[in-house]
Amino acid sequence: MSEVELPDNWESPQRILVILAHPDDPEFFCGGTIARWTLAGHDVSYCLLTCGDKGTEDRSLTPDALCTLRQGEQMAAAAVLDVHRVQFMDYPDGYLVPDMKLRRDITRVIRQLQPDVLVTCDPTNLYVRETYLNHPDHRAAGQATLDAVFPAARDHLNFVELWRDENLEPHIVREVWISLPKEANVRIDVTELWERKLQALYEHKSQIGDPAKLEERLRSRHTSDSTLENPRYEEFFKRLVLG
Numbered sequence: 001m002s003e004v005e006l007p008d009n010w011e012s013p014q015r016i017l018v019i020l021a022h023p024d025d026p027e028f029f030c031g032g033t034i035a036r037w038t039l040a041g042h043d044v045s046y047c048l049l050t051c052g053d054k055g056t057e058d059r060s061l062t063p064d065a066l067c068t069l070r071q072g073e074q075m076a077a078a079a080v081l082d083v084h085r086v087q088f089m090d091y092p093d094g095y096l097v098p099d100m101k102l103r104r105d106i107t108r109v110i111r112q113l114q115p116d117v118l119v120t121c122d123p124t125n126l127y128v129r130e131t132y133l134n135h136p137d138h139r140a141a142g143q144a145t146l147d148a149v150f151p152a153a154r155d156h157l158n159f160v161e162l163w164r165d166e167n168l169e170p171h172i173v174r175e176v177w178i179s180l181p182k183e184a185n186v187r188i189d190v191t192e193l194w195e196r197k198l199q200a201l202y203e204h205k206s207q208i209g210d211p212a213k214l215e216e217r218l219r220s221r222h223t224s225d226s227t228l229e230n231p232r233y234e235e236f237f238k239r240l241v242l243g
């Protein structure tokens, strides 16, 4: 991995938009980095494309009830990381495809919020390590978001109705940070924020099972050059500088 020295050492407060598939994705994928950014004074917003309405083994829960539950959990988790603007698109969980409707909806959000930096996930990442098949919604979210960043958000004749009828000016995203990357080129030390990440994840009560097991799992993810007693934690991204 080629190292970039302090890649988020921006000179001024940045507007950062995180677009991912499910409630809990921001905290699991990059919660430490999000906490680091809000602490540094950057303005972070979330846009979640689905409301996670399939993520349960509880047979008494309807999709609508689960959706409401998970949106509440997401708001609470975001607040722990000092993120106070969260938008849900309510596409059905599990069925997300990177079609033109989704691309246009994401383009609209990018033009409305005009982020300097956009965070999404990697559409090319089929599996993570040797134990985890990446969720198809994650890949679809990453694909549709990257396609919205370029060229749809940038060029006014793409989805011309957004410009013509909704007065949404084209927008150039300067940097894209791809979480859960197949190949990272940036790693962010989030040791100081690992506890905040854990606290945020605890808010996803319907998803995490036994909190003690989650804590054990998360604490074991220290870097290979550190120990549980003196741990260091990192989050990884593929960073693209476009503008």
Ligand SMILES: [Zn+2]
Residues within 6 Å of the ligand: 021, 022, 024, 025, 135, 138
């Ligand atoms: Zn997810």
